[in-house]
Every structure is written in structure tokens, then in C-alpha cells.
Amino acid sequence: MMAHTSIPGADDITRVELANGIVVLARENPNSKAVTVRGSLLAGGLLDPDDKLGLADFTASMLMRGTAQRDFQAIYDSLESIGASFGFNSGTHTTGFGGRSLAEDFGLLLQLGREALLSPVFPEAHVEKVRAQLLTGLSLRAQDTRDMASLLFDEMVYEGHPYARADEGHPHTIAPITRQDLVDFHEHNFGPRGMLIVVVGGISAAEAVEQVRAAFEDWQNPQQPAQVQLPPWQPLAQRAYRRLDIAGKSQSDLIIGTGGPLRKNPEYMAASLGNNILGRFGMMGRVGDSVREKAGLAYYAYSSLGGGLGPDPWLLEAGVNPSNEEQATDLIFKEIERFTSELVSEDELSDSQSNYIGSMPLSLESNGGVADALMSLERFGLGLDYYRKFPDEVRAVTREDVLAAAARYLKTDEMAIAVAGPPRGEVA
Amino acid sequence: MQFTQHILPNGLKVLLKEIHTAPLISHWLWVRAGSRDEGPGLSGVSHWVEHMQFKGTPMFPAGELDKTISRDGGFWNAMTYIDWTAYFETMPADKIDLALRLEADRFVNSQFDPKEVSSERTVIMSERQGSENSPMFLLDEDVQQAAFDTHPYKHEVIGYMADLETITRDDLYAHYKHFYVPSNAILAMAGDFDSAKMLARIEELYANIPAGAAPTRIASDEPAPEEERRVVTQGPGETVFVKAAYRSLRATDPDFFALSVADSLLAGPSNLNLFSGGISNKTSRLYQRLVEKDLAVGVSGGLQATIDPYLYDITITVHPNSTAEAAVAALDDEIKRLQDTAPKPEELARAVKQAKALFAYGSESITNQAFWMGFAEVFDSYAWFETYLNRLAAVTPADVQRAAQQYLRPERRVLGIYQPDGSLAEDGE
Numbered sequence: 001m002m003a004h005t006s007i008p009g010a011d012d013i014t015r016v017e018l019a020n021g022i023v024v025l026a027r028e029n030p031n032s033k034a035v036t037v038r039g040s041l042l043a044g045g046l047l048d049p050d051d052k053l054g055l056a057d058f059t060a061s062m063l064m065r066g067t068a069q070r071d072f073q074a075i076y077d078s079l080e081s082i083g084a085s086f087g088f089n090s091g092t093h094t095t096g097f098g099g100r101s102l103a104e105d106f107g108l109l110l111q112l113g114r115e116a117l118l119s120p121v122f123p124e125a126h127v128e129k130v131r132a133q134l135l136t137g138l139s140l141r142a143q144d145t146r147d148m149a150s151l152l153f154d155e156m157v158y159e160g161h162p163y164a165r166a167d168e169g170h171p172h173t174i175a176p177i178t179r180q181d182l183v184d185f186h187e188h189n190f191g192p193r194g195m196l197i198v199v200v201g202g203i204s205a206a207e208a209v210e211q212v213r214a215a216f217e218d219w220q221n222p223q224q225p226a227q228v229q230l231p232p233w234q235p236l237a238q239r240a241y242r243r244l245d246i247a248g249k250s251q252s253d254l255i256i257g258t259g260g261p262l263r264k265n266p267e268y269m270a271a272s273l274g275n276n277i278l279g280r281f282g283m284m285g286r287v288g289d290s291v292r293e294k295a296g297l298a299y300y301a302y303s304s305l306g307g308g309l310g311p312d313p314w315l316l317e318a319g320v321n322p323s324n325e326e327q328a329t330d331l332i333f334k335e336i337e338r339f340t341s342e343l344v345s346e347d348e349l350s351d352s353q354s355n356y357i358g359s360m361p362l363s364l365e366s367n368g369g370v371a372d373a374l375m376s377l378e379r380f381g382l383g384l385d386y387y388r389k390f391p392d393e394v395r396a397v398t399r400e401d402v403l404a405a406a407a408r409y410l411k412t413d414e415m416a417i418a419v420a421g422p423p424r425g426e427v428a
Numbered sequence: 429m430q431f432t433q434h435i436l437p438n439g440l441k442v443l444l445k446e447i448h449t450a451p452l453i454s455h456w457l458w459v460r461a462g463s464r465d466e467g468p469g470l471s472g473v474s475h476w477v478e479h480m481q482f483k484g485t486p487m488f489p490a491g492e493l494d495k496t497i498s499r500d501g502g503f504w505n506a507m508t509y510i511d512w513t514a515y516f517e518t519m520p521a522d523k524i525d526l527a528l529r530l531e532a533d534r535f536v537n538s539q540f541d542p543k544e545v546s547s548e549r550t551v552i553m554s555e556r557q558g559s560e561n562s563p564m565f566l567l568d569e570d571v572q573q574a575a576f577d578t579h580p581y582k583h584e585v586i587g588y589m590a591d592l593e594t595i596t597r598d599d600l601y602a603h604y605k606h607f608y609v610p611s612n613a614i615l616a617m618a619g620d621f622d623s624a625k626m627l628a629r630i631e632e633l634y635a636n637i638p639a640g641a642a643p644t645r646i647a648s649d650e651p652a653p654e655e656e657r658r659v660v661t662q663g664p665g666e667t668v669f670v671k672a673a674y675r676s677l678r679a680t681d682p683d684f685f686a687l688s689v690a691d692s693l694l695a696g697p698s699n700l701n702l703f704s705g706g707i708s709n710k711t712s713r714l715y716q717r718l719v720e721k722d723l724a725v726g727v728s729g730g731l732q733a734t735i736d737p738y739l740y741d742i743t744i745t746v747h748p749n750s751t752a753e754a755a756v757a758a759l760d761d762e763i764k765r766l767q768d769t770a771p772k773p774e775e776l777a778r779a780v781k782q783a784k785a786l787f788a789y790g791s792e793s794i795t796n797q798a799f800w801m802g803f804a805e806v807f808d809s810y811a812w813f814e815t816y817l818n819r820l821a822a823v824t825p826a827d828v829q830r831a832a833q834q835y836l837r838p839e840r841r842v843l844g845i846y847q848p849d850g851s852l853a854e855d856g857e
Contacts, residue, residue, distance in 0.1 A: 031449040033788045076710040080696070081778045083785025085707045102785055132747055133725045139666040139748075145561050248664030248849070250557035282494035283482065293491065296547030299555035319558045351499045358501015358520055365450055366792040 007361065008370060010384040013377075014205035018217045020192040025374045026205035026212075029367055035106045035201030035208075036367035037086075037113070038375055040094040042194035045167035046228045047185070052177050054169020058134060059185045060090040064112075065126035068119035072126060075116075078108060086112055092167055093228075093309050095190075100367070103202035110215040118219055120186060127179045134174050141168070145253040145420040146319070148244050153255040153315065153418035156240050161233045163259075163310060191224030192216065196378050200371045233259055233311045235414040242416075245423040252322045252421025256332055257315025258414050261405070263307040263380045269393055270401035271314070271409060272305055276352040277402070278339050279303025279316055286339070287316055290331045297324045297331070309379070314409055322421050333412060340406045343399040357391045431801075432623050433810065438639040439611025442630055443801040443810060445618040447794055453619030454518040454798035455527040457535065458806055460614075461607035462511045463585045464647040464736065471580075472587015473595055473603045475508040476552055480600060481515065482506070483544040485537035488530060490544060500526055503795070508585050511735045512806045518795045521620040525629070531615075532633040535608055545597040553593075556586050563669060563846050564743070567661045571673050571844035572739070574659045579650040581738055609640030614805045618798035647736055657842045662849040668746035669846040670755050674836055676740040679733035679807040685819045686831035687740065688731055692779035693771055693828065694762065695729025695742055701790035702799050707782060714742065717762050723750045735807045739842075740835070752845045766832040770825035780821045787817060 006012065014026045048055045064087060066072050079086055079099075086099030086109055097117075099109050141147045151166055158164035197216070199208035235258055261268050279287040284302040291301035298318040306312020316336070320328045363369050364387070377386055430446040461474050484490030497504045502519040504527075517527035559565040569584050576582035587595075615630060652675035677684045691698055696709020709715050709728065718724035726745040732738055744755050790796045804813040 032792055034785070034792065073711070076708065080708060080711045080782065083697075083707055083782040085705075087708070100789060102788055129719070129722065132722070132749070136667055136725045136745060136748060140563075143563065143665040143667075246664070250560035251554065282491070282498050289491065292551055294547065296550035297554065299551055299558055319554060321554060321557060351495065355498045355501055358499075358523070359503060360501070361450065361520065362452060362501065362503050362518060365452060365794065368792075 007364065007387045008373065009388040013374065013384050014209055015384060016209050016213075018192070018213055020217060020219055022192045022195045022197060022212075022216055022219075023378055024197050024199070024209050024212045025378060026199040026208035027370060027374065028203065028205050029201050029370070032202040032367055033103055034100055034367060035103045035109070035199065035203050036098070036100045036371045037106075037109055037197065037199050038096070038098040038371040039195065039197040040096045040375070040379070041117075041190060042093070042227050043095045043185075043189040044091050044093045045165065046092055046162050047189055048165070048169070050165075051173060052169075052181060053165055053173040054134065054167070055177055055181060055185050056095060057090040057168050058130065058174065058177055059182050060088040060095045061130050061134065062122050062126065062182055063088050063116040063120045065130065066121045066123040067115040068121055069115045072123070075112060079112065082108070084109060088116070090167060092163065100201075106199075106203055106208070107211060110211055114215045117190060122179050122182050122186075124179055127182065131174060131177075134168070135171055138168065138171050138174065143246065145246055145249055145251065148246060148420035149253040149255045149317075149418045152242055152244055152420060153257070153313070153416055156242060156416035156418060157236065157258055157313060158233065161231060163233070188223050189225065191221030192219045193224050194227060196375065198371045198374045198378075200374065201367045230310045235259060235411065236416060239413050240416050242418055244420040246420055247423060249422040251319050252325055252419055253317065253319050254325060254328060255315055255317045255418045256329065256336075256415055257313050258410065258416065259311035260305050260307065260314030260409050262310065267401070267405040267408065268307055270397045271405040272307065273349065273352045273356065273394065273397050274339070274344065274402040274406050275303050275305040275314065276355065277344050277348045278335065281348075281352050281355060286335050287332060290335055291318055291328055295327070295331060297321075297328050301328070301332075322424055325419055325421070329417060336410055336412055340403075340410050340412070343403050346399065349397070349399050349402065353394050353397070356394045360387065360390060430623060431810070434627060436610065436631060436634055438634065438637055439609075440634050441614045441805065442627060443614065443616040443805060444621075444623045444626055445797060445801060446621060446623055447618055447797060448620050450794065451521045451620050452518060452794050453521045453524040453617060453621055454516060454795040455524060455531065456514055456516040456616045456798050456802045457531045458614040458616065458802040459513045459607055460511070460612045460806060461513050461603070461643070462509050463583060464510050464580045465607065465643070465645065466580050466583070466587075467646050469591055470595060470599060470603070471583040471591045472552070472585070473599060474513055475585050475587065476548065476595065477600055477604050478506050478508045478513050478515075479548050479552060480540055480544065480604070481534050481538055483541065483548065484539055485533050486539070487533050487537065490541070493530060493534070496526060496530065502527065510581055510585060510738065514802060516795065516798070518798075524619075524621070528629060528633055532637075535613070536637055538604065540597055540601045540604065542597045545600060549592065552586070553589065556589060556592065559586065563663055563665055563667070566663050567669055567671055567844050567846040570659045570661045571671050571741075571842050574657045574842045574844070575653075575673050575675070575739055576650055578648075579736065580647055581736065607643050609643070610634060610637055611639055612643050614802045616798050616802035616805070618801065619794045649736070652737070652840045654839055656838045659842060659844045661844060661846045663846065665848045666748070668752050668848065670744040670746060670752050670759075671741055671844040672756070672759060672841050673739040673741040673844070674841040676731065676734070676738050677835065678735060678737050679812065683827075683831050683835070684733075686823050686827040687835055688820060689776060689779050689823045689828045690766060690831050690836070691729045691731045691740065692782060693766065693775055695727060697779065697782045697786060698729060698731045699786055700733060701786060701796055703790070703793045703796040706786065713762050713766070714759065717758050718744060718755060721758065722747050723755045723758050733803070733807055752847075756843065760838070763832060763836045766829065767836070770829040773825060776823060776825060776828065780817070783820050784817060
């Protein structure tokens with residue numbers, strides 16, 4: 001096999017599709033004594049009914065609370081006694097899982113993963129414990145200006161679209177979820193079709209695949225529904241502004257943006273490099289330079305581009321004193337207007353291109369970094385040689401491509417402005 | 429992996445570790461200056477100086493430093509803690525000379541332009557206000573304040589707002605000139621290089637920097653408190669938090685390792701790595717007692733390696749149907765159990781295995797490896813890191829019991845409670 005110093009590619013990634021539809025990707029890292037595993041299933045918040053929003057998340061939180069084979073205590077005893085970790089989380093499209101252990105303990109991770117996915121028992125006492133934890137999390141969220149601005153932003157930009165919903169739900173949607181709801185959600189929606197498992201670390205790829213095969217290839221679920229298709233999304237007809245008061249806070253968090261391109265969209269790389277120029281490169285790009293460095297208004301001011309399976313947001317955010325909300329908003333809009341009407345400079349583009357190409361090996365340094373990269377390859381159909389071709393794809397982007405993508409997606413009259421902070425006048 | 433250390437004639441300590449698994453190098457410059465070096469009126473000055481180090485030198489003007497590193501695909505940042513300030517760049521191996529030149533340059537040539545000082549003042553105030561939005565910051569600050577009478581560990585690294593309003597350009601510059609001298613710094617590098625060549629390059633860059641005077645220190649030993657102190661922080665929200673902060677031990681104290689094992693048994697292993705996550709703590713004694721019994725929805729412990737005795741803290745997120753008092757009573761019971769009965773050897777073996785696994789995870793990252801060299805050197809020496817697992821393995825059940833008896837007594841602690849003041853936000857609208 002290739003030395004680990006190389007970038008992952010078709011010759012050192014093993015990709016196997018099991019008979020039941022599970023896709024396995026594995027890559028050995030001979031320098032590591034540990035193994036990282038990651039994966040996902042097609043069971044996310046999109047499947048939640050409106051009145052029980054958070055059901056997928058609640059279900060994911062319950063999978064390690066007891067299985068037909070082990071109770072909660074035994075599950076965590078086996079994990080923690082060897083310094084390993086394994087857990088589930090839920091997103092809009094998928095339920096994800098991940099863990100790591102010393103290489104010698106990899107078999108146990110898989111065994112626990114199998115038990116949790118195939119035979120969770122949802123013990124009643126744990127349903128209430130987890131419910132209390134989820135509700136506490138939601139009450140902390142209600143106090144978090146950044147989280148609440150983000151919630152408000154999604155409600156505005158994605159009104160009428162599933163992306164408007166908060167995957168973790170709300171207190172009034174978590175409260176009515178019953179144990180039977182969790183059992184049913186698992187029974188109907190968890191299955192091998194569309195499932196992905198990635199293994200990276202101090203284990204040979206062939207052995208990793210065989211262990212995954214032994215653990216999961218017999219799993220079937222005829223009830224598993226077809227993958228949910230996202231409805232089309234329409235941008236806002238006009239610019240919208242909403243502000244949420246949260247008493248007793250010192251700072252306001254401000255989010256401005258709209259929906260961006262899908263990861264698979266051919267314009268994605270141009271948008272991504274443009275986003276780097278707009279609000280990331282160096283100390284947070286042009287926006288950081290304007291809002292933080294020159295005006296001194298914020299500790300953080302940057303942009304981000306979602307780039308997922310749907311119209312994830314392309315947004316700019318900043319944390320500012322409430323008295324500076326308008327000034328920061330104006331500065332951010334000025335930067336967006338410049339970004340969407342003028343070509344970026346040659347230096348700006350070549351700096352960002354060098355940054356992307358140069359920093360890629362760093363992102364692939366740890367087992368976790370490689371595992372994340374392999375997940376993306378599969379999820380977005382990028383091809384096993386994607387990271388080898390990545391420098392060429394980055395270099396191929398022109399200033400005109402960046403401007404075209406910017407102008408197509410960042411229309412200032414389609415943007416939402418969401419702010420959460422102390423009531424105006426409460427803070428000096 | 430080849431590790432070597434050197435001291436240049438001007439006192440700069442250089443630690444080099446060759447790791448040839450990936451074409452990367454991580455470069456760290458550590459300065460022994462943190463909030464423990466800040467006197468009255470100057471809280472937050474170390475952190476502010478760290479910010480000013482990105483504001484330009486004649487060779488790398490403001491706005492250029494960060495861009496220069498990013499352009500070459502580097503990952504860089506800086507951080508200030510109670511004992512130290514550190515700057516790092518992890519870069520493709522063939523680009524590392526830029527990091528070397530940049531750090532050597534800003535170690536002595538930063539300009540502290542008054543205009544930049546003034547715009548950074550509001551940036552740092554904004555950073556503090558962002559922290560103030562979090563209930564845990566408010567509670568931490570009150571607990572820390574109550575935990576020390578005179579030691580500068582009593583204030584948060586970011587500093588008091590009143591000091592952020594009044595610290596001057598000259599205060600910042602004086603701090604910089606006083607502490608940023610070679611004998612007060614450590615240069616640590618890990619990665620894909622040849623040590624002899626790298627050392628020669630470092631000598632070339634730093635040789636002309638004068639040794640400077642050894643900085644004066646204001647921190648002095650402060651005895652542990654003799655009776656329990658209590659603070660109540662009021663603020664918005666619905667969730668009650670408890671923080672029990674015990675006067676801890678310096679990292680060089682022989683009992684530090686026994687206390688580490690006690691922490692691991694009580695609250696799960698504290699992860700000292702900076703660039704690698706930890707593991708869950710669901711089988712720890714406090715999780716079992718507090719979360720499994722519905723007194724809390726979460727509990728964590730934090731033991732940190734510091735120069736002077738700092739704080740070992742246990743943080744509890746109280747269950748909505750329970751109370752701070754019930755959670756504290758259960759915490760006290762569990763600590764008493766450890767004080768009354770020595771733990772079983774298998775519990776210790778498990779703590780050691782957990783630490784080994786955390787070390788294996790941390791060693792995947794070159795940045796983390798380089799971090800450890802300088803970090804350990806600040807409070808002791810790199811040998812501290814190298815012998816950590818063996819010293820942990822040498823701890824006996826009786827050591828852990830004794831450490832609990834000696835260091836986890838209520839009179840050594842501050843008990844802080846975050847009490848929601850009744851002001852609530854609506855969810856969503």
C-alpha cells in the first residue's frame with residue numbers, strides 16, 4: 001500500500017458495498033495505534049412529524065441507553081474501561097455515529113454499534129432521563145444568543161421548507177414524545193440501505209471491511225422508507241429583519257444570509273473560494289478586516305457556506321455590542337455588495353487557492369480528519385480520487401467564476417437579518 | 429522520533445522532536461506570561477498583548493501576518509492562559525521558515541500602534557461581552573474571584589471590564605518588553621525536519637536578540653483557604669449550575685498524579701490534550717450518583733497542570749426536578765466514600781488505560797505533539813509528559829484515598845451556585 005504521507009485516493013481507500021446496501025470505506029494508517037469509525041444512516045429530522053419535532057434526535061440519544069444484549073451500565077462499562085468512545089447524533093438528513101478506540105479494541109466498537117443500531121430497547125427510565133437532558137439543553141439554547149439568532153435565521157430563510165425546522169425540536173414537541181414513538185421511529189426508519197461506515201486507523205483496510213461485514217451484512221429492514229426528497233426552496237421575496245430579545249445578556253449575535261449552493265453544484269468550489277475571501281481568509285477575510293480589524297466592533301465576524309445535500313445557508317455572522325448592531329449590519333452589507341458586483345483581485349484569489357491546497361494535508365493529519373474526508377467523498381459522490389484532483393479543481397476557478405457564484409447566490413434583497421440580544425436600551 | 433533540547437546563549441530554550449509521518453511541521457513559541465503575572469489594574473494585559481502580536485511589525489505590517497501564514501496553507505493561532513501565552517503555526521514542512529521568521533520578528537519588533545491598541549480595546553471588550561452571555565462564564569468568574577485572596581489567579585484571563593477600559597498602550601508595551609525576552613521563552617517544534625539544520629536556523633534568527641533581564645514575578649504562594657466559601661451568581665435562564673472548586677496542586681507536586689486518578693474515578697479522565705477530544709464519563713462515580721439518580725443532567729471534572737496551585741473543579745448541571753442542595757449533598761457523599769474507602773486496584777488500572785488511550789489519540793496530531801513539549805516545559809519539563817503514564821500507573825489505591833482526604837476537604841473549596849433570577853426568554857419568538 002501507499003505510504004500514509006500520501007493523500008487518500010482510489011489506490012489506498014477500500015470501498016465495498018455489502019449485499020444489504022451498506023457502503024464501507026476503509027483506509028489504514030500504519031502510524032496510528034488507534035482506530036476511528038464514523039458513519040451515517042438515512043434517518044434524520046426530515047422524518048419528524050411537526051408536533052414531535054426532535055423525534056429523530058431523541059431516538060439517536062436513546063440507542064446507547066440499553067440494548068437486548070447489554071444495559072446502559074454494561075455498554076459504558078465496556079467502552080470507558082478501555083478508553084474508547086462511541087455515540088450517535090442526529091441531523092436533518094441522517095443519523096450519524098462515530099467512535100474511536102485503540103486498534104486492538106476495534107471489534108468491540110463494531111459490536112456495540114451493531115447492538116445499538118439493531119436491538120435498542122429504549123428503557124422507560126432512560127426515556128425520562130434523556131428527556132430531562134434534552135429539555136435542559138433546550139432551555140440553555142433559549143439563553144444562547146447565537147443559537148437563537150440561528151434558529152430565527154432558519155425560520156426566516158426557509159419558511160415553508162423543512163430546513164426551517166430545528167432538528168433538536170422545542171420543549172413543546174419533546175414533551176409529548178412517548179417511548180412507543182421512539183420504538184416506532186427506530187423500527188420504521190433505521191435500516192442498512194443508504195448506510196455508510198468509514199474506518200480509518202491502525203488496522204488494515206481489508207480486515208476492517210471484513211469486520212464490518214461480519215457485524216452488519218445480515219441486517220435487513222423491509223420497512224425502511226424511500227429516501228425523503230427535499231421540496232424545492234424559494235429565496236425570500238424581499239429582505240427581512242427580525243430581532244429576538246433575551247434579557248440579561250451583554251452581547252448581540254447577528255446573522256445575515258440566504259440559501260447557498262448544494263455541495264454537488266458545479267459552482268460550489270467557486271462559491272467556497274469566494275466565501276474564503278469574503279469572510280475567512282487570514283483573520284476572517286474581508287468581513288473580519290472591516291468589522292473586527294478596522295472598526296473594532298466585534299471579536300468574531302466571519303462568513304460560512306454550508307454546502308450540503310440541500311440549500312444550506314451562505315451566511316455572515318458577528319457578535320457585537322447591541323448599540324453597534326446597525327453599524328455592523330451596514331458594514332457587512334457593504335462587503336456583500338462589493339463581493340457580488342466586483343471581481344475579487346488576482347492576489348485574493350491566488351491567496352485563497354494556495355490556502356486551500358496547502359492546508360489540505362493538515363486536514364488529513366488525524367484518523368478523524370481522514371474519516372471525515374471519506375464520509376464527504378461518499379455522501380456527495382465526489383469519487384475516490386477527489387483529494388488527489390483537488391488542487392486542480394481549486395486552481396481551475398477564475399475570478400469570473402467567483403463573481404458569478406457570488407452574484408447568483410448572495411442577493412442582498414433576498415437576505416434575512418436575524419438578531420438575538422439584550423432588549424435595546426437594557427445595556428449601556 | 430528523536431527528541432533534543434538546547435539552550436541558546438541568550439537563554440532561549442529550544443525543544444525539537446522529529447516526526448516523519450507526514451510532511452508537516454508544528455512550531456510553537458511559548459512565553460512565560462499569563463494572568464498570574466498581572467497586578468491590580470492590569471488584569472487581561474497578557475491576553476491583550478497576545479492580540480497586539482497580530483497587529484504588525486515593520487517587516488510584517490498589520491493585516492499581513494495572518495494572511496502570510498494562511499496563504500501558505502498554515503493553521504495558526506495564539507492563546508493566553510493563567511501561566512502562559514503561546515503562539516503556533518502548523519504548516520507544510522517546506523513552508524515552515526515563514527513561521528520561524530515571523531515569530532522571531534514579532535517576539536521583539538511589534539509596534540503597538542496606538543490606533544491599533546484602540547481598535548483592539550473594543551474587540552477584546554466584545555470578546556468579554558460574548559463570554560458574559562454564558563451563565564458558566566459568570567459563575568466561573570465569581571468562583572475564581574472567591575477562591576483566591578491575593579494570587580492573580582483570582583481574575584479571568586480576559587480581565588475585568590474596568591481594566592479593559594483603562595489599560596494604556598504603555599502598559600501593554602511595558603508588559604511585552606518585560607516578558608518577551610529569550611530567557612523567558614520556549615520554542616518547541618515537532619514534525620518533518622532535521623534537528624541539526626533546524627537548530628542552526630533557530631540560532632541564526634534568535635542569536636542577536638539580547639538575553640534581557642529575568643522578569644520579576646508577583647505571584648506568591650497563597651495558602652489554601654481554611655473554611656469553605658460560598659458564592660451565588662444570579663442571572664437569566666432556567667438552569668441551575670453548581671461549581672465546587674477545590675484548591676489544587678501545582679503540576680510538579682508528587683501528589684498531582686494521585687489527584688489525577690481521583691479526578692478520573694470521580695468525574696472521568698480530564699483530557700490534557702488541546703487538539704483531541706476526550707471520552708465519556710458515564711461510569712464515573714459522580715455521573716452514577718448524580719445523573720443516574722436524577723439529581724443532575726450532567727457532571728464534569730477539571731484538573732489542570734499549572735505552575736502554582738490552581739483549582740480542581742467539579743461542575744454540575746442540576747436536573748430541573750432537583751436542587752443545588754441535593755446535588756451538593758450527593759457530591760459530598762461520593763467524595764466521602766473515596767476518603768473513607770480506598771478504591772479497588774481495577775478502578776486504577778482502568779484510569780491508566782483511559783489515559784493511555786487519550787495519549788494515543790493525542791499523538792495523531794503533530795500540532796498536539798508540539799503543544800505538549802512547550803506546555804510541559806512551562807510548568808516543569810518535557811520529562812513530565814514523557815513520564816506521565818508511568819507516574820499515573822505508580823499511583824496506589826492508598827495514594828488516591830489520601831489525596832481525596834487531603835485535597836478534597838470542603839474547607840479547601842469554593843462552592844458556587846448559578847441561580848436563575850427569574851428572567852426568561854421565550855423559545856423561538
